[in-house]
Amino acid sequence: MDEKEIIQKIKNGEIEYFSHIVKAYTSRIHGYVFKKLFEKADVDDIVQNAFLKLYKSLPSFDERRPILPYLFEITKNELKMYYRSHKTTDALDERIAAKEDLSLIEEGDIHDLLNQLPDEQKKALVWTSEGYSYEEIAKKLGRPLNTVRTIIHRGRLTVKKLHTP
């Protein structure tokens, strides 16, 4: 069965035929993303998203066109979005922020201020000042990355509030 027939069948509601496309192109797309990506753990997610986007666009897809170049276009866009959302500015921000937080306060005061924080916020701030990345802190606390960001942000705000007379 050729691609044109497969797409027509999917458009006709026979969505089980999408498995033909998945079987035919998964390894090629996976290989392409694997070469491009530094973080190998995210390869599968990008491949899955690319295929889902292809599926979503099939109703308006012209079946006379080949699928593979279109799928590569979608994958490239997915990679662009991935790079955009994973810009490597986190580590620098963390260090600067940690310095800002703790260097402006007297050594003795730091412990007093930190002791007034909830346990998670205290641990997170201490670890940030020791140079741990947000990802590492998330692992240590067993919390999602975004939650850790919030915990640290709240901790910093509280420290600022407590420190300002």
Place this chain on the structure above:
Amino acid sequence: MTKLEDRILKKVYVFETKRTLIESIVKIIFYVFLAGFVILAGQAIYEILMEEGAFDVFQIVGEDIEIIRMFAGDALYTFYQELPKELSLLFLIGVIILSVSMVIVIKHFGAIKNKMKALIHFWKTL
């Protein structure tokens, strides 16, 4: 089939199931409300016309063909005058939308049936 291929298909089926469910619910609610409105509007128009005795003008149907020819225009004009205009217009719009929707559903019935079959088969074999 590799694990990744399985995950891709599962993701696609989860998406399609959600989309189909939401679309079906929205469409059913829309059709039920529209059909309800058309029925109520039709009933209200009928009652208004009955009260006004507007259907009496159609008694000429039983008359000779010559009389029908002479007075059919007048009878229809009188009936039109007695129709509640706004309600009749809304009723007509409702009927048109409902009819078009029904035609679209009938036209896509095959595709909808195939999709439902595929979704049910997938979730059963999972």
